[in-house]
Amino acid sequence: xxxxxxxxLIDENGLRIDGRSPTELxxxxxxxxxxxxxxxxxxxxxxGNKILVAVYGPREAYPKHTQDIxxxxxxxxxxxxxxxxxxxxxxxxxxxxxxxxxxxxxxLSNAVxxxxxxxxxxxxxxxxxxxDAGTRIAGLTAASVALASAGIPMxxxxxxxxxxxxxxxxxxxxxxxxxxFGQADLPMGILARSGKVVLMQMxxxxxxxxxxxxxxxxxxxxxxxxxxQREALAGKxxxxxxxxxxx
Amino acid sequence: xxxxxxxxxxxxxxxxxxxxxxxxxxxxxxxxxxxSFFGIVQxxxxxxxxxxxxxxxxxxxxxxxxxxxIEVGPSMWVVDINSPYSTLLHMNDTPWRTQxxxxxxxxxxxxxxxxxxxxxxxxxxxxxxxxxxxxRKLEGGHITSIPAPKVPRIIGKGGSMVNMIxxxxxxxxxxxxxxxxxxxxxxENVMIAIKAIKMVEKEAHTTGLTDRIQSYLKELKGE
Numbered sequence: 001x002x003x004x005x006x007x008x009l010i011d012e013n014g015l016r017i018d019g020r021s022p023t024e025l026x027x028x029x030x031x032x033x034x035x036x037x038x039x040x041x042x043x044x045x046x047x048g049n050k051i052l053v054a055v056y057g058p059r060e061a062y063p064k065h066t067q068d069i070x071x072x073x074x075x076x077x078x079x080x081x082x083x084x085x086x087x088x089x090x091x092x093x094x095x096x097x098x099x100x101x102x103x104x105x106x107x108l109s110n111a112v113x114x115x116x117x118x119x120x121x122x123x124x125x126x127x128x129x130x131x132d133a134g135t136r137i138a139g140l141t142a143a144s145v146a147l148a149s150a151g152i153p154m155x156x157x158x159x160x161x162x163x164x165x166x167x168x169x170x171x172x173x174x175x176x177x178x179x180x181f182g183q184a185d186l187p188m189g190i191l192a193r194s195g196k197v198v199l200m201q202m203x204x205x206x207x208x209x210x211x212x213x214x215x216x217x218x219x220x221x222x223x224x225x226x227x228x229q230r231e232a233l234a235g236k237x238x239x240x241x242x243x244x245x246x247x
Numbered sequence: 248x249x250x251x252x253x254x255x256x257x258x259x260x261x262x263x264x265x266x267x268x269x270x271x272x273x274x275x276x277x278x279x280x281x282x283s284f285f286g287i288v289q290x291x292x293x294x295x296x297x298x299x300x301x302x303x304x305x306x307x308x309x310x311x312x313x314x315x316x317i318e319v320g321p322s323m324w325v326v327d328i329n330s331p332y333s334t335l336l337h338m339n340d341t342p343w344r345t346q347x348x349x350x351x352x353x354x355x356x357x358x359x360x361x362x363x364x365x366x367x368x369x370x371x372x373x374x375x376x377x378x379x380x381x382x383r384k385l386e387g388g389h390i391t392s393i394p395a396p397k398v399p400r401i402i403g404k405g406g407s408m409v410n411m412i413x414x415x416x417x418x419x420x421x422x423x424x425x426x427x428x429x430x431x432x433x434x435e436n437v438m439i440a441i442k443a444i445k446m447v448e449k450e451a452h453t454t455g456l457t458d459r460i461q462s463y464l465k466e467l468k469g470e
Contacts (some may be wrong), residue, residue, distance in 0.1 A: 040301070058303060058331040069370055111257070112271070118370045137311060148257055148285040151302020151396065155283065156258035157275065193258035193281070234254045235283055236301065237253045241252070241453050 009166040011167025022171040023084040030232035034057040040150025044142035053142040055150045061121035072117035075122040107189040107199035113153040133179035159222040163214035175233035255282040271297030304330040304395035304425035313423030340376035359385040365379035393448040400451040413447035415464040416440040
């Protein structure tokens, strides 16, 4: 939604700049347990996004005044590496990453059974190594995988996806150019089984009809993303069980 | 061949025909129960449990755990039992005639104890005790750890797995419910025992494990 331009984002065949159809996702790859020191970790490649997530905890929350006597607090920290974007990003938290950390923490708090851990905190570190539009939902998707692999009780897996409007048309999963020169961007975080929305933000303008269409597209796409999450989690255990359990 | 155990994710619906959901399940609708963990489904008697692949230890009353002393106060020790919350050991809950102020000479920071969870409350504060048969300070030996949900697998049916490792390696082993394991013996034997334990940890969700560990132990000992 950055700058208006006359770049054509959809060609005459109805295909987008990177050759995708309007309802096509970028290729997604998730890997779990990539870090030995963390309690749970995940690495996601979503199109050009490369994001590493580490989960620590639950552990007693410090400083002590941050403790909640009734439930655990989830501290997500979204951080972009200096080299993650075209021009060097000044390291450290800024307005944007503080906001994203907040919305991701809140989204995850709705999935994790926080009431089981009074006074505790769960740290989720989301490090964006390479950014290519849609890092918040890619980070969220990977974070829920990392939480599950850390053995933290959750109601559901959180799946993220975006839709947006480019050249007046609603499309799924915006790429970098589409994000920069499109008209709207709608990232959503959804609980995979119950379909509840735990994160929703919008940049740009959508009419009610367009919004409904975008939501529908996202709800359809999260099934595909969820399958990738499940595959990433179960993959190595199934492989080992098949190898060993076959006698 | 036994069937491969069913792997579930958080939010997966549990098959109601298997039995009554117990641990690792939550109510997610009318007469519906879902898994709250990423783990395997275990059916025993009339109950269904979801056993997570990893995760922290949640203290329960009566559990025998291995803890590490991390701090000494005037009348209490603060003990880390590999759980999200540290626990307390009061000097009156030890078999020694302690006097307030000099409890450091019985247990110092870094010492390990084999203790029992005596009580815990709603906000997960817990207290442990050394006053029971077999509970003691663990002197010498090595400590290794596994995720707490895999402890039953290390112990095996009626202690079969751990006894097999003990006999094969001629070591003394104490397994805490919290996933810490204390092993005492000659350094070579301890290393073999740790390797065997790590193998159980890695393959805890597979079937026919005891036989495989037996041959693995033989291989390690060079037989």
